[in-house]
Amino acid sequence: MAGASIDVTRRIVTLRNSHGHALHCILDEPAGGAAGARFAAVLLCPGIKTRVGPHRLYRKLAQSFVVRGIPVLRVDFYGLGDSEGELPENRLDALYDQVQFGRHVDDVRSALDWLESECGIQRCIVGGLCGGAITGLLAASDARIAGVYAIGLPVALEALSGATAKHMTRGELVSKRVVYLRKLLRPASWLRLFSLQSDYQLIWRMLSFALRSLAGRHRPSARLAHVPAPASSLADDLNPKFPPAFFGFLGSGRPALLIFSERDRLRWQYEEKFAQPWAHALEPYKSQLSVVVIPDANHILGDPESVAEVSRQTAAWLDAYFPASSASPVARGVTSFAAAANRMRIIPTA
Amino acid sequence: MPCEQPLFFELGDHRLFGMLHLPEGRPRHGLVVCHALAEEKLWSHRVFVGLARELASRGMAVLRFDFRGEGESDLDFEQAGIASRIDDAVRAAEVLLEQQPTLAGISFLGHRLGGAIAAAAAARLRGRAQGLLVWDPLPSGHEYLMQLLRSNLAKQMAGNGKAPRTREALIQALEAGETVLVDGYGIGRALYRELIALDLPALLEALECPALLIAAAEGPAKGSTAPRAQAVGRGNIQHASAREPAFWRESKELCRCAPNMTAVSVQWLERQLT
Numbered sequence: 001m002a003g004a005s006i007d008v009t010r011r012i013v014t015l016r017n018s019h020g021h022a023l024h025c026i027l028d029e030p031a032g033g034a035a036g037a038r039f040a041a042v043l044l045c046p047g048i049k050t051r052v053g054p055h056r057l058y059r060k061l062a063q064s065f066v067v068r069g070i071p072v073l074r075v076d077f078y079g080l081g082d083s084e085g086e087l088p089e090n091r092l093d094a095l096y097d098q099v100q101f102g103r104h105v106d107d108v109r110s111a112l113d114w115l116e117s118e119c120g121i122q123r124c125i126v127g128g129l130c131g132g133a134i135t136g137l138l139a140a141s142d143a144r145i146a147g148v149y150a151i152g153l154p155v156a157l158e159a160l161s162g163a164t165a166k167h168m169t170r171g172e173l174v175s176k177r178v179v180y181l182r183k184l185l186r187p188a189s190w191l192r193l194f195s196l197q198s199d200y201q202l203i204w205r206m207l208s209f210a211l212r213s214l215a216g217r218h219r220p221s222a223r224l225a226h227v228p229a230p231a232s233s234l235a236d237d238l239n240p241k242f243p244p245a246f247f248g249f250l251g252s253g254r255p256a257l258l259i260f261s262e263r264d265r266l267r268w269q270y271e272e273k274f275a276q277p278w279a280h281a282l283e284p285y286k287s288q289l290s291v292v293v294i295p296d297a298n299h300i301l302g303d304p305e306s307v308a309e310v311s312r313q314t315a316a317w318l319d320a321y322f323p324a325s326s327a328s329p330v331a332r333g334v335t336s337f338a339a340a341a342n343r344m345r346i347i348p349t350a
Numbered sequence: 351m352p353c354e355q356p357l358f359f360e361l362g363d364h365r366l367f368g369m370l371h372l373p374e375g376r377p378r379h380g381l382v383v384c385h386a387l388a389e390e391k392l393w394s395h396r397v398f399v400g401l402a403r404e405l406a407s408r409g410m411a412v413l414r415f416d417f418r419g420e421g422e423s424d425l426d427f428e429q430a431g432i433a434s435r436i437d438d439a440v441r442a443a444e445v446l447l448e449q450q451p452t453l454a455g456i457s458f459l460g461h462r463l464g465g466a467i468a469a470a471a472a473a474r475l476r477g478r479a480q481g482l483l484v485w486d487p488l489p490s491g492h493e494y495l496m497q498l499l500r501s502n503l504a505k506q507m508a509g510n511g512k513a514p515r516t517r518e519a520l521i522q523a524l525e526a527g528e529t530v531l532v533d534g535y536g537i538g539r540a541l542y543r544e545l546i547a548l549d550l551p552a553l554l555e556a557l558e559c560p561a562l563l564i565a566a567a568e569g570p571a572k573g574s575t576a577p578r579a580q581a582v583g584r585g586n587i588q589h590a591s592a593r594e595p596a597f598w599r600e601s602k603e604l605c606r607c608a609p610n611m612t613a614v615s616v617q618w619l620e621r622q623l624t
Binding site for chain 1: 351356358367369379384388391392396399420421427505510536580602603604606
């Protein structure tokens with residue numbers, strides 16, 4: 001996206017987490033600086049892609065906040081980006097699972113402490129892409145978090161699910177099935193099938209899913225403590241930390257914006273592994289929970305149209321829940337936000 | 351104890367972000383690190399954090415920095431090109447020399463595309479550049495562009511199950527002035543033309559300082575034998591290879607160091623210093 005037009009001042013911030021690691025962050029400030037702002041946003045390192053994010057996504061997203069007078073602190077967690085410390089994992093899926101269990105929540109608290117002590121900011125919107133999103137949600141037991149801003153929020157554990165056929169959602173299987181049906185018309189695909197090059201596990205999953213759907217089979221539901229009972233069976237790879245964190249956050253009355261990409265499996269995982277089993281329990285929180293899907297987007301929002309749409313949705317959400325005149329989140333801002341969100345395809349919750 | 355200091359430095363009206371890794375006491379050498387392009391930079395980031403820390407513990411001052419258009423530095427990606435990156439590398443070297451006035455000169459280390467940038471910057475600095483290390487050199491900008499476009503094709507395939515815009519069509523689009531996306535980064539006509547004109551051997555011809563080009567022999571670093579610093583070359587250019595996984599590409603591994611490339615580099619730098 002060429003030609004950033006708004007006035008952003010970037011300042012290096014080095015803060016220390018509770019273990020003494022120096023976390024090197026960047027503070028994107030509006031004209032007039034960050035001190036005394038009503039809210040700040042904290043964008044958290046997505047996976048290992050540092051505080052700029054893939055294709056510098058966080059710098060682009062920060063503009064929607066800064067233009068509204070909301071400074072943005074972009075954080076490199078310990079062991080990532082330029083920050084001190086080392087992570088013990090050798091595999092990314094293992095790291096991602098630790099992130100989903102809350103590995104970096106302590107670093108979020110340190111960032112909130114810094115904003116409070118150095119800028120006098122006591123209310124923050126926290127989140128980011130993927131690992132940044134789940135970390136923001138898990139950190140939201142801290143009352144200084146006024147809202148959760150989550151792009152590609154993961155609900156399933158990576159090392160268990162990954163991209164393997166075994167844990168694919170119905171939505172993923174259906175979209176794959178369309179591709180495979182097209183392949184039936186191609187001789188090369190039949191050649192791959194008979195020369196043992198096809199993904200037989202995926203093909204079997206698609207077939208067995210179709211058969212199970214016809215037979216109407218369901219597995220008994222698992223139970224999680226401190227959350228409403230789900231109406232249907234739970235996925236084996238559902239992050240057990242996710243439902244309690246999500247319902248705990250919603251129960252406090254704070255707003256969340258969940259943005260998913262249409263071509264991202266995380267969209268289906270959220271829908272099928274969380275939103276559908278708890279559809280009834282989520283009903284009372286509709287006014288706080290804004291869920292949008294960005295058409296044709298991939299996980300990293302890798303084209304300018306997707307980024308522009310996310311920026312537009314972010315702006316509408318901020319205007320609805322964090323208007324310039326208010327020092328705390330607006331409890332019922334959904335009407336004004338819905339006007340923007342209606343142009344998007346909202347994930348069905350039924 | 352070595353220390354790390356983030357900083358912004360200026361180049362004209364623009365600011366560039368850098369991380370200065372300083373040894374305990376007076377540094378005996380300086381090294382400027384020129385990163386790879388776009389997502390390759392992000393995937394390999396932590397490897398170079400580790401390298402800088404290792405070299406700082408060995409008494410060297412290391413400046414890692416973000417080219418304009420990348421990381422925390424000014425300009426959008428589409429506004430920066432090869433020429434601006436060479437200017438950035440030269441300026442980074444000047445900053446390191448200003449910050450550490452006891453240094454007689456500096457060396458460059460460039461990774462992938464950063465290797466060609468580092469070579470051009472070292473040639474421009476003449477006597478102040480004392481050495482050049484290139485990790486996984488890209489001999490041809492044109493070939494590299496083809497690799498980048500493969501990523502665009504993969505994205506098309508992921509979305510549609512086919513790639514309606516072939517590589518040839520993408521090149522035609524670039525020639526016509528269209529911006530082509532690679533992992534979310536826009537490759538415009540200016541960068542495209544600079545890329546296809548990039549010729550590492552020609553850049554090395556203009557070099558006055560010694561250089562070591564280390565090819566990455568792909569494969570797991572674990573279990574490999576001692577690095578083979580088989581420097582074979584003429585004049586001031588030497589070649590070596592080191593076994594490393596492709597830590598600059600998306601992988602299932604969390605790569606925090608490149609032990610074999612680091613070992614070859616340290617060995618060579620130490621030899622240059624004595």
